[in-house]
Amino acid sequence: MGNFPTTLTTTPKPKPADDSLSFGKVLTDHMFVMEYAEGKGWHSPRIQPYQPFSMDPATTVLHYGQAIFDGLKAFRGEDGKIRLFRAGRHAERLNISAKKMCIPEMPVDIIRQSFDALVAVDADWVPRKAGTALYLRPTVIATDVMLGVHPAHNYIYFLILSPVGSYYKEGVKPVKILASDKHVRAVQGGLGEAKTAANYAASLSGQAEAEAQGYTQVLWLDGVHRKYIDEVGTMNIMVRIGDEVITPPLAGTILSGVTRASSLQLMRDWGLKVSERAITIDEVMQAGRDGTLKEMWGTGTAAVVSPVGTLGYKGEDILINGGVTGEVTQRLYDSIVGLQYGKSNDAHGWMSVVPV
Ligand SMILES: *Cc1c(COP(=O)(O)O)cnc(C)c1O
Numbered sequence: 001m002g003n004f005p006t007t008l009t010t011t012p013k014p015k016p017a018d019d020s021l022s023f024g025k026v027l028t029d030h031m032f033v034m035e036y037a038e039g040k041g042w043h044s045p046r047i048q049p050y051q052p053f054s055m056d057p058a059t060t061v062l063h064y065g066q067a068i069f070d071g072l073k074a075f076r077g078e079d080g081k082i083r084l085f086r087a088g089r090h091a092e093r094l095n096i097s098a099k100k101m102c103i104p105e106m107p108v109d110i111i112r113q114s115f116d117a118l119v120a121v122d123a124d125w126v127p128r129k130a131g132t133a134l135y136l137r138p139t140v141i142a143t144d145v146m147l148g149v150h151p152a153h154n155y156i157y158f159l160i161l162s163p164v165g166s167y168y169k170e171g172v173k174p175v176k177i178l179a180s181d182k183h184v185r186a187v188q189g190g191l192g193e194a195k196t197a198a199n200y201a202a203s204l205s206g207q208a209e210a211e212a213q214g215y216t217q218v219l220w221l222d223g224v225h226r227k228y229i230d231e232v233g234t235m236n237i238m239v240r241i242g243d244e245v246i247t248p249p250l251a252g253t254i255l256s257g258v259t260r261a262s263s264l265q266l267m268r269d270w271g272l273k274v275s276e277r278a279i280t281i282d283e284v285m286q287a288g289r290d291g292t293l294k295e296m297w298g299t300g301t302a303a304v305v306s307p308v309g310t311l312g313y314k315g316e317d318i319l320i321n322g323g324v325t326g327e328v329t330q331r332l333y334d335s336i337v338g339l340q341y342g343k344s345n346d347a348h349g350w351m352s353v354v355p356v
Contacts, residue, residue, distance in 0.1 A: 004032070004117050009049035018129035021165030023302065028122040028134075032114040032159035034106075035143075042106055042157070045114065047121055050160065056145040060152050066142035067197040068097040071301050072258070073133040073164075074119050074354060076126045077342030082354040084136075085301075085340050086258050087115050093195070093256065094138055100194035102151035103140055111138065114159050116354050122161055123356045131166025133340075167303045172325050172333055174309025177232055178215035179281050180206050181314065185230065185253075187223035192230070192253035200234070207233070215312060217298070221281055222253060228278045235298030235306060236260035239279065240328055241287045242294070249276045259299040263332050265348065272328070281313055288318030295326030305333045 009029045016026050027050055034045035061067050072090040074082050091111040098105050115136055119126070126134040138159045142152035183206030186192025191199055203218070210218045217233035230248055231237055236257040238247045245267055250256050267274045287293035288311060296308040309323040320326075325333075338344035339351055 004045050004047050004114075006047040006121065007049060008121070011049075015125060016163070018127040018132050018163075018165070021127060021132055021163055023164050023167075024135065024162050026163055028125040028161040028163070030118060030121050030161075032118045032157075034110070034114075034157045036104055036155040036157070038153040042104070042110070045110055047118060053156070055143075058145050058147055059142075060144045060146065061141040063147065064142070064149055065196070065198045065201070066101055066103065066152055067140065068094065068101050068103060069137060069139040069195055069197075070094045070097070071195075072115070072136050073301060073340070074115075074126055074136065075133050075340045075342075076128055079342055081342060082119060082123060082126050082134075082356060083340065083342055083351045084115060084119070084354060085336075086262065086350045087352055088112055089258050089261070090138075091115070093258070094140070096256070097194040097196060098140060100191065101196050103142070103155060106140075106157060111157075114138070114157075116352075118159050118161060119354045120356045123354070125161060125163050127163045127165075129166070130341075131168070133164055135162045135164045137162065172305070172307060172330065174307040174320075174323055174325055175216040176214065176310040176317075177217045177219045177308050177312065178210040178213060179219040179221060179229070179311065179313040180210065181221060181226045182206070183209065183218065183220075184223035184226065185218075185220045188252045190223070190253070193250070193255060195255060203234070213312075217306075219281075219311065219313075227280050227282070229281055229284060230254050232298040232306075232308070235300035235303070238263065238297055238299060239284055239287075239293065240295040240326065241284075242292050244273045244275055245328065246275045246277060246279050248278060251278075257299055259301060259304060259336070262336060262350065263299050263305070266332060266335055267328070269347075270331075284311070285313055285316065285318060288320065293318070293320055295329050296320050297326070297329040297332075299332075304336050305329050
């Protein structure tokens with residue numbers, strides 16, 4: 001493991017009770033930082049006390065959004081061990097986002113080691129209550145100081161950690177989503193397949209409108225035809241029509257979700273019929289009307305799976321599976337959570353124990 005220069009805080013923060021945790025509001029005592037300068041490459045990886053950055057108002061990321069991030073979790077098992085879920089894949093995806101955003105790629109082993117090293121330093125911050133976790137947020141920002149649109153010559157990679165509560169405090173709960181034909185998030189040739197700040201900026205007004213109409217999330221349709229389903233909120237989307245599970249292909253507009261890939265693998269292991277293909281909102285609505293739409297769910301690190309109980313489109317609401325969680329959705333949730341807390345056999349080697 002990387003042995004990074006480490007400066008420990010002299011003023012540790014009080015840790016919140018596991019019961020009081022929500023998402024992303026509390027940050028731990030330390031952070032991992034490294035910088036990039038043209039000609040020098042990525043340099044000076046280190047662990048230091050959590051602290052603000054001081055930034056010139058002309059710093060490029062503040063104006064032009066050249067920024068990427070990722071998100072993964074560390075879980076404390078009943079055996080007391082702390083495990084990361086598919087850390088290598090998250091590290092690689094950060095580099096995929098980097099490439100897309102003209103950010104110099106990072107040595108993937110340093111990224112991977114930064115996860116272990118920082119979680120080890122803040123190991124006491126990994127909450128203990130069932131369903132809780134420590135969320136890792138690796139981020140890269142452009143730090144040139146000048147007003148002018150171009151890929152920057154200087155960057156900061158940083159990793160921060162946040163203890164998070166159980167996404168489902170009262171069991172897995174279906175949500176109500178709205179397919180939007182008015183707002184779009186991404187188009188082919190754009191940024192949809194990168195985890196980059198701009199995509200979340202692009203999602204805000206559509207999300208606000210869905211909430212104003214009483215829905216929890218937006219189901220994004222493709223930006224050109226406004227016809228094919230893309231993603232839901234910040235999750236990948238899956239539907240089960242009859243015995244076929246369908247999810248949109250990785251064709252440039254959606255993020256290559258780690259939970260998506262894991263769910264596809266598990267369902268194939270179980271012998272289910274799984275298709276990665278384009279599917280229109282009309283096909284989904286029709287299946288909802290004729291009763292063949294059995295389940296619909298989102299996949300993502302925050303929730304694992306999020307069942308859809310109601311799908312709204314053009315003024316029509318479709319109730320899915322009586323508004324309760326379907327069997328494949330529940331099985332995926334139980335299987336992935338079982339792995340994350342070290343309770344089930346890790347056949348694919350997705351978990352790694354953090355050396356503390
Ligand atoms: C992060 C994210 C996902 C889910 O990816 P996971 O790797 O499963 O967490 C899906 N879509 C978008 C837009 C995302 O930002």
